[in-house]
Amino acid sequence: MRAERALTTLAVLAGLIGLWEGYKAFAEALHLSWPFRVNDVTMPHVWDMVGQLFEPSRLNGPLLLHVLFDAALYTARSAFVGFLIGAVAGFALGVALAHSRLLERGLLPYVVASQTVPILAIAPMIVIWLKAGWLSVAVIASYLTFFPVTINTLRGLKSADPRAVDLMRSYAAGRWDVLWKLRVPSAMPYLFTALKVSATASVVGAIIAEPPASIQDGLGGAIVNFNQYYLSSPASLWATIFIAALLGIGFFGLVSGAERILVSRAPERVA
Amino acid sequence: MTGGPPNASPDGAPAVSIRGMSKVFRGRGRGASEVRALEDIDLEVHPGEFVSLIGPSGCGKSTLLRIIGDLEQPTTGPVLVNAKPAHQARVDGDYGIVFQDSVLYDWRTVARNIALPLELAGWDRDRRSQRVTEMLELVDLTGFEHHHPWQLSGGMQQRVSIARALSFSPALLLMDEPFGALDEMTRERLNMELLRIWERSRCTVVFVTHSIAEAVFLSTRVAVMSARPGRIRGIVDVDLPQPRTNETRVDPRFFELVATVRRRLRGMEDDAGVVVTGEAEA
Numbered sequence: 001m002r003a004e005r006a007l008t009t010l011a012v013l014a015g016l017i018g019l020w021e022g023y024k025a026f027a028e029a030l031h032l033s034w035p036f037r038v039n040d041v042t043m044p045h046v047w048d049m050v051g052q053l054f055e056p057s058r059l060n061g062p063l064l065l066h067v068l069f070d071a072a073l074y075t076a077r078s079a080f081v082g083f084l085i086g087a088v089a090g091f092a093l094g095v096a097l098a099h100s101r102l103l104e105r106g107l108l109p110y111v112v113a114s115q116t117v118p119i120l121a122i123a124p125m126i127v128i129w130l131k132a133g134w135l136s137v138a139v140i141a142s143y144l145t146f147f148p149v150t151i152n153t154l155r156g157l158k159s160a161d162p163r164a165v166d167l168m169r170s171y172a173a174g175r176w177d178v179l180w181k182l183r184v185p186s187a188m189p190y191l192f193t194a195l196k197v198s199a200t201a202s203v204v205g206a207i208i209a210e211p212p213a214s215i216q217d218g219l220g221g222a223i224v225n226f227n228q229y230y231l232s233s234p235a236s237l238w239a240t241i242f243i244a245a246l247l248g249i250g251f252f253g254l255v256s257g258a259e260r261i262l263v264s265r266a267p268e269r270v271a
Numbered sequence: 272m273t274g275g276p277p278n279a280s281p282d283g284a285p286a287v288s289i290r291g292m293s294k295v296f297r298g299r300g301r302g303a304s305e306v307r308a309l310e311d312i313d314l315e316v317h318p319g320e321f322v323s324l325i326g327p328s329g330c331g332k333s334t335l336l337r338i339i340g341d342l343e344q345p346t347t348g349p350v351l352v353n354a355k356p357a358h359q360a361r362v363d364g365d366y367g368i369v370f371q372d373s374v375l376y377d378w379r380t381v382a383r384n385i386a387l388p389l390e391l392a393g394w395d396r397d398r399r400s401q402r403v404t405e406m407l408e409l410v411d412l413t414g415f416e417h418h419h420p421w422q423l424s425g426g427m428q429q430r431v432s433i434a435r436a437l438s439f440s441p442a443l444l445l446m447d448e449p450f451g452a453l454d455e456m457t458r459e460r461l462n463m464e465l466l467r468i469w470e471r472s473r474c475t476v477v478f479v480t481h482s483i484a485e486a487v488f489l490s491t492r493v494a495v496m497s498a499r500p501g502r503i504r505g506i507v508d509v510d511l512p513q514p515r516t517n518e519t520r521v522d523p524r525f526f527e528l529v530a531t532v533r534r535r536l537r538g539m540e541d542d543a544g545v546v547v548t549g550e551a552e553a
Contacts, residue, residue, distance in 0.1 A: 163374045166342050170368045171388045171439075172361055181387065185378045263378070 017046050044235045049242065052235035064236060068222060068243045075206050075218035076247055078134045082141025083202035083251070087195060090146035094153025095179065104154070115147050119205070123212035132213045140213075141205030145198035152194035156187025192259040199251035207244060219244050284354035286443055286475040287316040287339055292348030294334055294501075307500035308334050312348070314494060314503060318442070321469060321476045323486035323493045325532065331501025332479045333447050339477060340366050340445045353442055360443075364392060367436030367474070371448040373428035375420035375435075382407070382416035385435045392439055406434040409468060426457040433465070437472055444469075444476045451481060458482075459520075462489060466515055483536070487528045488515060495535040505535045 020043070027038035036042055053065040061067070093111070097104045123140050130136035160183045168178045210220025219240060226237040294309040309331040316322045324332040337343040338350055341357040352360035360366065375384045382403045389399045407413045410430040420428055429449060436444060449465075450458040462485060469476055480486050486493045493507045509528055511519055519525055 161374060163370050163372065164376070166337075167368060167370075167374060168391075169342060170340055170361060170366045171391045172364060173391045177391055181390070182376075185376065188378070 020046055041231060041234050044238060048235045049238040052233070052239045053242075057236075064239060068219070068240060071217060071219045071222045071240075072243050072247050074134070074215075075203070075210070075220065075244075076251075078137035078209070078218070079141055079202040079206035079247070079251065081135070081138035082206055083145055083199060084142075085138060086142035086145025086198055086202065087149050089142065090149025090194070090198070091153050091191070093146065094150045094157065097150070097154050098157040098183070099175070099179075111147065111150060114143075119144065119208060120212070123209050127213045132215065134215070134218075136213050137206050137209040137215060137218070140209035141202045144201045144205035148194040148197045148201070149191070152190040153187055156190030157183040159190065160186040188263045192255065192263065195255045195259075196252055199255045200248040203244065203248040203251055219247070284318075285315045285351075286318045286320070286353060287314060287477065288349075288351040288354075289314040289339075290348055292338070292345045292350060294331070294338060294343065295346045309338075309345075310500040310502055312501075312503055316475060316477060318475055319473055320492065321478065321490045323478045323480055323490040324496060325480055325483065325486045325493055326496030326501070326536070327498050329501075330496040330498040332496050334501070335496075336445050336447050336477060336479050339443075340368055364388075364439055365442045367439070367441035367444045369429070369432050369436045369444070369446045369449045371451045373420065373425075373432035375428055375431055377420055379419075380416065381412065381418050381420065381423070381431050384420065384431055385438050387435060388439045402438055406438050409437070409471070410434045410464070424457075426453055426461060429453065429461065430464070433468065437468065437474070440472070440474075442474060444472075444474050446476065446478045448479050448481065450485070458485070463515075463517070465489065470514060483529050483532050484520075487511075487525060487532060488519060493532055495532060507532055507535065 024038055024043045024045070026032075027043075032038060040048070053063070053068070055064055056062065057064040057067045097108060097111075119140060122143055126136050126139050126143075130139060157179075164182055164186075165178065168182055173181070206218065207220040207223065210218045211224050215221055216225075222240050223237065223244070226233070226240055230237055289312055292309065292312040293307070296306040296308055298304050298306075312335065314322075314335075324335060326332050334343060338345050339352065339357065341350075341361040350357045353365055355363070355365075375381075376387070379387070382400075385403050385406050386399045389402060394402070403416065404413075407416055410433055412427060412430055412434070415423065415427070420431065423431065433449070450461050453461065465476075466489060476489075478486070478489060487507075487509055490509050493509060494503050495505045495507065496502065497504045507528065511522065511524055511528070
């Protein structure tokens with residue numbers, strides 16, 4: 001089962017590399033100029049991207065892999081703290097909205113509207129308030145992560161079986177007990193769906209928050225940097241993207257692992 | 272489970288007392304129609320009785336059960352449970368409720384499902400686990416305490432649900448078609464088990480069902496209801512000997528009573544509201 005899954009993952013990875021390299025070879029042979037001209041700058045070889053990781057990042061400097069690893073750790077800290085802030089705030093807001101029709105009607109439109117304000121507009125303000133640093137990056141990342149958590153918490157808390165609510169009433173259970181012993185456990189699948197979305201969003205949020213906070217030490221800084229030198233070393237940017245993707249996958253995996261430990265329930269489509 | 276339930280009614284007071292109760296559901300918005308779900312309901316259930324409510328769909332039997340359990344409010348008429356308003360009885364933990372679906376919590380083991388009402392009532396861990404062990408024995412599920420509900424069959428799930436309802440020794444057990452979703456064999460076996468549990472726990476049972484045979488087999492009295500608006504059209508005393516056994520199901524008296532209830536259900540227009548005392552009709 002486990003071996004099968006690993007094989008599937010490898011096969012998909014091989015397929016993707018095959019597509020990339022196949023299209024590159026095909027387009028180069030035919031000199032296609034649409035949608036863009038394909039060469040080693042626009043589409044470097046996959047092995048060049050991976051190989052770049054093991055080249056020095058600058059003359060006599062450390063390996064690129066080393067530099068990117070440090071950058072990923074730096075970004076991971078802001079992303080993780082941002083994820084936690086967003087998850088806790090999003091959950092609390094969802095609980096509040098679920099308990100008051102008035103709050104839900106009054107506040108929810110603003111919660112939704114908050115997500116239409118681009119992060120580019122929010123980031124400079126937060127940097128001004130909190131000073132440039134990893135904490136302001138974390139707060140910006142949390143701005144991206146709380147929303148799915150709020151919406152799914154609200155939905156999940158309301159998904160409790162109405163007869164189970166009746167039973168809790170018949171035991172004369174208070175609101176607090178109904179919340180923690182029935183509604184929150186019922187909301188867990190919804191909550192974890194949101195947390196998975198948020199986990200990857202927090203990495204993206206931290207990366208795009210770094211340049212406005214003028215932080216050079218993270219993956220965001222590395223992306224801006226390698227963007228400037230793209231023409232001379234395209235594989236560096238692609239290598240950075242790999243590392244960023246791995247970080248996102250890692251966050252996703254952490255949440256999935258937590259879900260498997262915390263949520264014990266019927267396998268889908270059983271019972 | 273020795274002795275009577277601690278929440279038993281004061282001496283002499285009926286377990287359930289309803290007089291001239293009605294329930295109207297009002298639709299929302301302007302021009303919404305009203306549905307008279309229940310009208311002119313009189314019902315008295317004595318401690319230790321097993322009373323079934325039977326009637327066609329839409330006769331309001333589930334609504335009546337929910338009103339007794341303070342899950343719905345009557346539009347008019349008092350509902351007294353153990354000589355208290357239904358609301359007070361609910362707060363005092365007088366009700367154990369079993370629905371058609373077991374409504375178990377997937378994320379809790381069998382033992383923790385049964386312990387849920389005890390947790391809410393503030394029992395300590397030792398008392399809880401002792402009671403859970405007793406209840407598992409009562410419903411014949413010893414050894415399944417660490418299973419999750421989705422690992423059990425439908426009949427076993429319903430037994431867990433009964434154990435949960437009885438865990439805190441409520442005076443009144445309200446059951447809304449508890450065996451309606453089960454196959455006939457399981458249903459008959461659970462009927463026997465329910466009677467055994469009823470005898471041992473000495474609680475009062477109000478039982479909603481679609482099945483005439485089930486109602487007659489289980490009950491001391493059967494309240495026959497009619498629809499639109501929901502009314503109690505007659506109450507049939509079931510004078511079959513206790514305890515009921517598999518022999519009861521082939522007793523000629525059993526068939527007579529089934530026929531009586533069936534006639535009541537069909538010929539609603541005759542002698543409305545008359546309390547039938549159980550003689551077989553000519």
